Structures are given as structure tokens and as C-alpha cells.
Amino acid sequence: MRISRAAIAGMILLASTSAVAGPAGAAGDSDGDYNLPDLGQPADTAMTPTEEKRLGAQVVAQLRSQNQIIEDPELSEYLNSVGRRLASHTDRPAKDFHFYVIDTDEINAFALPGGYIGVNSGLITATKSESELASVMAHEIAHVTQRHIARQMVESRGDTIATLATAIVAAIAGAQAGGGGDAATAAILGGMSHLGMQQLSYTRANEFEADRVGIRDLARSGYDPHAMARFFGTLERQSDLYGQQPPQILLSHPVTSTRIAEANARAADYPNVKVHTNPEYPYMRARARILEAQSADDVRDYFRGKLQGDHPIPADNYGYALALSRLSQDKHAIALMQAGLKAHPDILAWHMGLADVLARAGDNARADTILSAALKQFPHSGALKLRYAQNLEDENKPAAMRNYLLSQPDVLDTYPAAQQLLARGAGQQNNLGEAYYRQARYFAMLDDYPQAINQLRTALQTAKLSAYDRSRLRALRDQMVTACHRAWSQAQCRRGVAQGNDY
Incomplete structure (x- = not known):
């Protein structure tokens, strides 16, 4: 057949x-x-x-x-x-x-x-x-x-x-x-x-x-x-x-x-279900459309058409504002997000959306104000915490960003990007041992153990490290090698890692 x-x-x-x-x-x-x-x-x-x-x-x-x-x-x-x-x-x-x-x-x-x-x-x-x-x-x-x-x-x-x-x-x-x-x-x-x-x-x-x-x-x-x-x-x-x-x-x-x-x-065997709906759903559907779009002009026209149709919903304004922001129409995008947040203060998407368009417009200070207030209202959102840390980096506050992320272990354990933020912040502060450590953790969270091992080997072979950093990186390298063998195989790891005496 x-x-x-x-x-x-x-x-x-x-x-x-x-x-x-x-x-x-x-x-x-x-x-x-x-x-x-x-x-x-x-x-x-x-x-x-x-x-x-x-x-x-x-x-x-x-x-x-x-x-x-x-x-x-x-x-x-x-x-x-x-x-x-x-x-x-x-x-x-x-x-x-x-x-x-x-x-x-x-x-x-x-x-x-x-x-x-x-x-x-x-x-x-x-x-x-x-x-x-x-x-x-x-x-x-x-x-x-x-x-x-x-x-x-x-x-x-x-x-x-x-x-x-x-x-x-x-x-x-x-x-x-x-x-x-x-x-x-x-x-x-x-x-x-x-x-x-x-x-x-x-x-x-x-x-x-x-x-x-x-x-x-x-x-x-x-x-x-x-x-x-x-x-x-x-x-x-x-x-x-x-x-x-x-x-x-x-x-x-x-x-x-x-x-x-x-x-x-x-x-029909389940006739009395009280149906749950997260109010964020239509906003995340709009966000998915924005993120998958190949053309900012096309997605802007899509949401503009929805708003001019018979049954527009608030999430259409949210999507339209994001599309405008990606086209650098900042003033209009910010106005739409501000109006949406005022009308729907219990929807996290409006808080993060406004912070997003403000940051894209270069107003990170106002974005910080929006995000700080949102953290009090939505204290369990890891995505919000990560966005706040990213804004601290954009404000060129690596020390504040590091202190904040280290106080949020749930974010560090969930989002690889958090480890990468710490790596960049450490690099800005010329803390090479910490930068390599965090970048290796970033790759490990992506299950890319060979890259993690290579980061650590490079650091141990070329970087000027304190005795503490050298010991810490060696210990992490050994952990990564063991994890790589278990997650992939010893042969695959050897092919993926640059060969050398340390492996």
C-alpha cells in the first residue's frame, strides 16, 4: 500500500x-x-x-x-x-x-x-x-x-x-x-x-x-x-x-x-458543569495573533477591521494597540492601552500591554511605575515579575535587577530568560564568574547541555576567576556533564561538546 x-x-x-x-x-x-x-x-x-x-x-x-x-x-x-x-x-x-x-x-x-x-x-x-x-x-x-x-x-x-x-x-x-x-x-x-x-x-x-x-x-x-x-x-x-x-x-x-x-x-454525561473562563483568554488569543503575524501592517488592518465590525470586543483594542506599537505609532498605542487599563483594571494584559508600549516608546520610567503597581495587584504572575526585571535592565539598573531576581526563585526556576538577564547584568558589572555561571544555567534550562558545558569550559580555560568562582564553575560543569549523559547519552554529549581535557 x-x-x-x-x-x-x-x-x-x-x-x-x-x-x-x-x-x-x-x-x-x-x-x-x-x-x-x-x-x-x-x-x-x-x-x-x-x-x-x-x-x-x-x-x-x-x-x-x-x-x-x-x-x-x-x-x-x-x-x-x-x-x-x-x-x-x-x-x-x-x-x-x-x-x-x-x-x-x-x-x-x-x-x-x-x-x-x-x-x-x-x-x-x-x-x-x-x-x-x-x-x-x-x-x-x-x-x-x-x-x-x-x-x-x-x-x-x-x-x-x-x-x-x-x-x-x-x-x-x-x-x-x-x-x-x-x-x-x-x-x-x-x-x-x-x-x-x-x-x-x-x-x-x-x-x-x-x-x-x-x-x-x-x-x-x-x-x-x-x-x-x-x-x-x-x-x-x-x-x-x-x-x-x-x-x-x-x-x-x-x-x-x-x-x-x-x-x-x-x-451529555456531564450535564451540570459550571463552565470556567479566564478573562485573560481573548487577550491571549489576540496576543497569539500578534506574535504569529508576518506583517505588522496586516495584523493592524485585521484588528482595525474587527473594531469596525458588528461585534468588537475590548481585546480587539488591545490587539490593535500592540500592532500600532510595532509600527511605532506610539502615541495612539499608549492612548488605547491607557483607556483599556482604566476600563478593565482587573485584566493583567492591559497592565503589561501598557508597560510594553511605553517601553517600546522609550519611556521605561513610566513602564516601571505601571509594572510596580501591577506587581501589588498580581503578585503570583511569573511573567509579570520577569517583565519587571527586564524593565530594570532597560533602565540600566543591573544591580537592582539582580537583587530583584534573586529574591524570586520561582522566576529563576521557571524562565530561562531570567538566567540570561542575570548573565547580562553580571557582564555589565564585570563579574565574569557569575556571568558564565548564569549563561550555563540558561542553556541547561533549554536542555542544551553541550552549550552549557562549553560555556563553563571556556570560562575555566580563559577567564580570570577568583578561587570561589573557579570552584563553583567546576562543580556546575560536573553537574552538567552528568545531566547531559542522562538526558541525551554520553556519545551525543561528546559530539556536542568541543573536545578537550576537561571533558
């Missing part, structure tokens, strides 16, 4: 929906008790939880290196809040899941081994409610909790983690480019050809199981359980408009009238 490139890409996107969870960079964790259902020996034989974490982390690292992940703390914080809400109602720890915004307007989402879940920015903008967004994420989370990839990969024991990671990244990239592509096909046929027919035969069972479990978790989390069927039904009805290129989500998650009807029937 001949399988089309689109079908192969779809199968691999499904194959990347799976498995067990683990936080990025936690390479030294043991398998632990994941409270998994007993799915039988084949899944564990094919891929252990540790291998799943390693594979997922490598895919994310490659996606990052190719700039396919939108590194926006505000949007990321929101997406992870939805994901954690859903994950907290599964049988797995919510902290084991990690959610990333993928930089493409294609309407799709996918789950990777180890609990790493990618949500395309195009999917966020295509949804009409937070429940619809949550429904797709719940479906992907279900692929993870049911360990679909491990159950499909009994025959893959000859493949290395690196081969599988490269194949999945190529498949994702090929699908984003339009339904397969030569890169995806070559990687899949070269490294995973023996999985093709087996994965195809699992598709229907996996999708229905993910629907069933996802709808249950939607209801448990306080989201509309009918949202999944509604969203997929809307996409199916609109697919005629796409001609021969329907949304990627319909290729990787085939939808039929039977499947939609069954999803609605399952949702």
Missing part, C-alpha cells in the same frame, strides 16, 4: 502524542511511581518513562534551536495555566506537563513523549472560547496519560532516541510547511519506516480513547464538555473552504460525523 506524505506526517504527529511526563531539564530523575494504569508489558518494553522524557526533551530542544517555539512569557504563562488546570484532574501530577506555543498559523496541536505538548498559535486564534482551546489540549493530554506512543512503539526498539527525535521534529516541520514535505518523508522513511502501518492501524482507537478521556477531564476541570465536538465540528464544516489543504488538525486528527456524535453523547 502506498501512503501519502500527508498521511505519514499525520501519523507521526499522532505518534508524537503520548507518554509519560517529566519536567524539562530533570534528566536525573528516576522513573518513580507515576500511578499509571496497567497497560501491559509491551508499552514498557518499547519505551520506559525515562526514555519518553528523554525523547520529548530532545524534540523540544530541537524545536527551540529551529526557532519554532514562541518564547513569550505572558502567552506561555496563560497556556500553562490552562494545561495545569486540565492536568490536575488527571491521574498524573500537573507539574509533569509542559506546554509550548508553536510559531505557526496552522491549526493544530500535538503531544510529545514525556508530557511535552505543543499548541500552534494558529489553533489558539482559531478557537472561539477557552473551553474550545482546553478541549484540544485535553485531547492531547489524554494521549499522554494513555501512553499511546509507547503502546505503538513495540517494534521501535532498534531506533535510538536521537533518531526518533529527529524524525518527529522533521515530521512536525514538514506538516507545518503544508502536509508532509520531503524533509519529513525522508526522516520518517529513513528512521521509522517500520512503524508506519502499525501506527496507522492504531489511529482510530487512539483518537476515540483520547476523546473519551479528554471530555472527562474537561468536565472535571470546569470546562464545557461539549466544546470538543463543537470545535471539531466547526472545523469540519469550514474545511470545504480550504480546498485540498484542510487544517492540519483534520489530517492528524481525522473527524467524522460518527466521532462528533459520540463526543456529544459522552459530553
Whole structure:
């Protein structure tokens, strides 16, 4: 049987929906008790939880290196809040899941081994409610909790983690480019050809199981359980408009009238759900549109059209202001953000949006005032804390920035950019030992251990260091080498690290 490139890409996107969870960079964790259902020996034989974490982390690292992940703390914080809400109602720890915004307007989402879940920015903008967004994420989370990839990969024991990671990244990239592509096909046929027919035969069972479990978790989390069927039904009805290129989500998650009807029937089992909606949702949908836009002029025209339409909403003004700011129309952008903040003081997006346009206009002092006040109102937002620290750097206050970040360990542990801020601040203060230390921590948080090791080796070989700094950097280098071997493999690490006596 001949399988089309689109079908192969779809199968691999499904194959990347799976498995067990683990936080990025936690390479030294043991398998632990994941409270998994007993799915039988084949899944564990094919891929252990540790291998799943390693594979997922490598895919994310490659996606990052190719700039396919939108590194926006505000949007990321929101997406992870939805994901954690859903994950907290599964049988797995919510902290084991990690959610990333993928930089493409294609309407799709996918789950990777180890609990790493990618949500395309195009999917966020295509949804009409937070429940619809949550429904797709719940479906992907279900692929993870049911360990679909491990159950499909009994025959893959000859493949290395690196081969599988490269194949999945190529498949994702090929699908984003339009339904397969030569890169995806070559990687899949070269490294995973023996999985093709087996994965195809699992598709229907996996999708229905993910629907069933996802709808249950939607209801448990306080989201509309009918949202999944509604969203997929809307996409199916609109697919005629796409001609021969329907949304990627319909290729990787085939939808039929039977499947939609069954999803609605399952949702009917949860009739009294009090639906939760985060008021930040429409603002984050607008922000996703801004961040994915290739043209500031086009996205400005989009929001201007929305504001001139029949049903404008406050988030359209927010998006319009951000677009104007990117076109250096500062006065108008600031006025819109100020009006929005006055009308909606309980929405964090207006606070951070106003600070953003003020900073872009060069008024960091006023941005500091806005952010300082917002910190009192929203003390638990890590994205806000990071933005405040970034503004301190922009104000050329490296000492104040350092003192603030060191008082916020949650930010340092969550955002790689915080470590990079400390590195730059230390460099400005001519503290080379601290600068190299923080830059190495930055790369480690991206699971790029070879880069972290190279930073430390360079520092130890060339920098003028105090005895304390030299001892500290040596200890971190040894930790990074151990973490690299566990997260990747000794051979991969040796290839990635510049060779030398210190390795």
C-alpha cells in the first residue's frame, strides 16, 4: 500500500502524542511511581518513562534551536495555566506537563513523549472560547496519560532516541510547511519506516480513547464538555473552504460525523458543569495573533477591521494597540492601552500591554511605575515579575535587577530568560564568574547541555576567576556533564561538546 506524505506526517504527529511526563531539564530523575494504569508489558518494553522524557526533551530542544517555539512569557504563562488546570484532574501530577506555543498559523496541536505538548498559535486564534482551546489540549493530554506512543512503539526498539527525535521534529516541520514535505518523508522513511502501518492501524482507537478521556477531564476541570465536538465540528464544516489543504488538525486528527456524535453523547454525561473562563483568554488569543503575524501592517488592518465590525470586543483594542506599537505609532498605542487599563483594571494584559508600549516608546520610567503597581495587584504572575526585571535592565539598573531576581526563585526556576538577564547584568558589572555561571544555567534550562558545558569550559580555560568562582564553575560543569549523559547519552554529549581535557 502506498501512503501519502500527508498521511505519514499525520501519523507521526499522532505518534508524537503520548507518554509519560517529566519536567524539562530533570534528566536525573528516576522513573518513580507515576500511578499509571496497567497497560501491559509491551508499552514498557518499547519505551520506559525515562526514555519518553528523554525523547520529548530532545524534540523540544530541537524545536527551540529551529526557532519554532514562541518564547513569550505572558502567552506561555496563560497556556500553562490552562494545561495545569486540565492536568490536575488527571491521574498524573500537573507539574509533569509542559506546554509550548508553536510559531505557526496552522491549526493544530500535538503531544510529545514525556508530557511535552505543543499548541500552534494558529489553533489558539482559531478557537472561539477557552473551553474550545482546553478541549484540544485535553485531547492531547489524554494521549499522554494513555501512553499511546509507547503502546505503538513495540517494534521501535532498534531506533535510538536521537533518531526518533529527529524524525518527529522533521515530521512536525514538514506538516507545518503544508502536509508532509520531503524533509519529513525522508526522516520518517529513513528512521521509522517500520512503524508506519502499525501506527496507522492504531489511529482510530487512539483518537476515540483520547476523546473519551479528554471530555472527562474537561468536565472535571470546569470546562464545557461539549466544546470538543463543537470545535471539531466547526472545523469540519469550514474545511470545504480550504480546498485540498484542510487544517492540519483534520489530517492528524481525522473527524467524522460518527466521532462528533459520540463526543456529544459522552459530553451529555456531564450535564451540570459550571463552565470556567479566564478573562485573560481573548487577550491571549489576540496576543497569539500578534506574535504569529508576518506583517505588522496586516495584523493592524485585521484588528482595525474587527473594531469596525458588528461585534468588537475590548481585546480587539488591545490587539490593535500592540500592532500600532510595532509600527511605532506610539502615541495612539499608549492612548488605547491607557483607556483599556482604566476600563478593565482587573485584566493583567492591559497592565503589561501598557508597560510594553511605553517601553517600546522609550519611556521605561513610566513602564516601571505601571509594572510596580501591577506587581501589588498580581503578585503570583511569573511573567509579570520577569517583565519587571527586564524593565530594570532597560533602565540600566543591573544591580537592582539582580537583587530583584534573586529574591524570586520561582522566576529563576521557571524562565530561562531570567538566567540570561542575570548573565547580562553580571557582564555589565564585570563579574565574569557569575556571568558564565548564569549563561550555563540558561542553556541547561533549554536542555542544551553541550552549550552549557562549553560555556563553563571556556570560562575555566580563559577567564580570570577568583578561587570561589573557579570552584563553583567546576562543580556546575560536573553537574552538567552528568545531566547531559542522562538526558541525551554520553556519545551525543561528546559530539556536542568541543573536545578537550576537561571533558
